[in-house]
């Protein structure tokens with residue numbers, strides 16, 4: 001596997017470096033799957049298999065939604081991010097920088113989509129769990145209690161303007177958990193945050209089953225969060241600095 005510097009050099013994706021927990025997650029096989037392996041040996045973005053069958057999250061998330069979401073939305077973003085990298089490279093090779101701002105914006109959008117979706121699938125399971133151990137201690141330190149965090153994150157997720165994400169992230173520079181309300185896939189972040197739990201509130205995530213009731217979808221999602229996966233991500237993030 002290529003190392004961090006080689007990866008950044010190959011893809012030219014400095015924007016991605018701000019949110020990628022590069023050392024930890026590239027080096028770690030989270031919960032025995034490889035979905036966090038965002039790029040192949042050549043540095044190209046690659047869509048990993050889902051960590052479970054498309055019907056695994058039934059009845060909370062229906063198989064058809066998972067199929068469309070994973071194949072066309074996550075998969076589409078992965079392919080598009082490779083195009084963006086290629087276009088930037090072509091512009092640089094031809095010494096014509098007129099279009100690089102456009103493709104750089106596109107790359108921020110598509111690569112962030114790939115990253116967040118990769119985390120999203122592993123954040124879910126088909127049984128009810130709750131945070132424990134060091135993660136729970138940090139939640140209590142930063143938010144008072146798990147219940148308070150849940151209310152905060154749910155409210156933030158339900159009220160994203162347009163499409164976006166509710167995100168629980170760890171910021172190694174401040175040693176704190178933070179809640180982000182992300183618009184699209186890349187807006188309204190705080191620098192240096194490592195996403196550990198992401199809630200996809202794009203309409204493609206819930207519309208077939210929940211129609212316009214985004215709040216019902218978010219409340220349901222809290223019943224299938226894989227807190228063991230979130231704890232793995234938290235433990236990795238705390239080792240970054």
Ligand SMILES: [Fe+2]
Nearest residue numbers: 073200202205
């Ligand atoms: Fe999505």
